[in-house]
Amino acid sequence: MIVIGREEVRERLSYEACIPLVREAMIALSRGETRQLPRSIIDLDEGRAFGVMPGAMGPGRVFGAKLISVYPENFEKGLQSHQGLVALFDPETGALAAVVHAGEITAIRTAAASAVATDALARPEASRLAILGYGEQAHTHLVAMSKVRKLSEVRVWGRSPDKAAAFAEHATETLGAPARAAASVEAAVAEADIVCAVSAASEPILFGRHVAAGCHVNLVGSSRAGPAEADDDLVVRSRFFADHRRGVLLQGAEFLNAKAAGRIDDRHLLGEIGDVLDGRIAGRISASDVTVYKSLGSIVQDLSSAWLLYEQARMEGFGVEVAF
Numbered sequence: 001m002i003v004i005g006r007e008e009v010r011e012r013l014s015y016e017a018c019i020p021l022v023r024e025a026m027i028a029l030s031r032g033e034t035r036q037l038p039r040s041i042i043d044l045d046e047g048r049a050f051g052v053m054p055g056a057m058g059p060g061r062v063f064g065a066k067l068i069s070v071y072p073e074n075f076e077k078g079l080q081s082h083q084g085l086v087a088l089f090d091p092e093t094g095a096l097a098a099v100v101h102a103g104e105i106t107a108i109r110t111a112a113a114s115a116v117a118t119d120a121l122a123r124p125e126a127s128r129l130a131i132l133g134y135g136e137q138a139h140t141h142l143v144a145m146s147k148v149r150k151l152s153e154v155r156v157w158g159r160s161p162d163k164a165a166a167f168a169e170h171a172t173e174t175l176g177a178p179a180r181a182a183a184s185v186e187a188a189v190a191e192a193d194i195v196c197a198v199s200a201a202s203e204p205i206l207f208g209r210h211v212a213a214g215c216h217v218n219l220v221g222s223s224r225a226g227p228a229e230a231d232d233d234l235v236v237r238s239r240f241f242a243d244h245r246r247g248v249l250l251q252g253a254e255f256l257n258a259k260a261a262g263r264i265d266d267r268h269l270l271g272e273i274g275d276v277l278d279g280r281i282a283g284r285i286s287a288s289d290v291t292v293y294k295s296l297g298s299i300v301q302d303l304s305s306a307w308l309l310y311e312q313a314r315m316e317g318f319g320v321e322v323a324f
Helices: 005-013 015-029 072-077 102-121 136-148 161-176 185-189 232-237 245-251 253-260 273-275 299-316
Strands: 001-004 038-043 050-054 064-071 084-087 096-101 128-132 153-157 179-181 196-197 218-219 237-241 268-271 291-294
Touching: 001 299, 005 072, 005 299, 015 102, 015 136, 015 268, 015 273, 015 299, 038 161, 050 299, 064 102, 064 299, 084 299, 096 102, 096 291, 096 299, 102 136, 102 237, 102 273, 102 299, 128 136, 128 185, 128 218, 153 161, 153 185, 161 179, 161 232, 185 245, 232 253, 237 245, 237 273, 245 253, 245 268, 253 273, 268 273
Parallel strands: 001 096, 128 153, 128 196, 153 179, 196 218, 218 291, 237 268, 237 291
Antiparallel strands: 038 050, 050 064, 064 084, 084 096
16 A cells, blocks of 8 residues: 655646546546545534545546545644545455545645636636635635636735735735735625635625626635535526536535525536536536536545556655555
8 A cells, every 4th residue: 555645745746637637537427437425524613524525436447535624723723724535445456555645635636626617617818816715725726727727817805914915925926917915805806707715704705796797706615515605696696517416406505505595496506517528518608607616526536636646656656655
């Protein structure tokens, strides 16, 4: 068995590799070629959670699971909010083949999945990015968005003006495009072509009335029923897509809230992003459409990313071999 740590994941799982990998995984998921169960979540104290995500990539391919803790307050301590492991099993023998750092894979593959959705749903000329949040996912989404659109401007909002300003400075240095902190969410998203909501908000901070026509929105921060980053109005006015339909119908907070209010039914969820990528359903129909991609995260994203690293480790000799 090979153990692959955080630094090795960060150094070797590039967006250039991960974005196409996630794209193919999402197409396979929507075709029914892969298997995954809805995540099991145990709520812990103080808003923390423990999740289990099992899945299989298909006949003769890797299967496994992710075990992950979510501690939202860890960012303030300089720690990852998501920590755990991805366990990979050899499809030939059923043996445990690798354990890979889940926190770093989650950070990269989540942003890569949003980049895949943005490439499919945002207008081709989209260039103005708004990021709601300044934590780890804000950093990864900043880079991932720049891989699929040429960014001309970045606006950042967060609850701490100082931290938002520091992130904006980082964004300018990273991309070479002007970035600034906004005093409010409304100011951040005004005229934005792409919005990435990657906050830890428990109540809506993004309102449909503030989102410009033609905008694409990635809703990422809430990964379960309950906490919601966006209001019902945004859901109702949007062409709404899921990473995984069954998961969003069970755990997609923003969609469930609008449904509970009687403003939509399940038909409002037009399909999975894999369906759009595979040409089975239309994504954006007009330049004025507001599109929403609801990201809960799928184990197939983790498995495909971790298996790539495992194969690299076997060829290049990194990671730690452990008798098990």
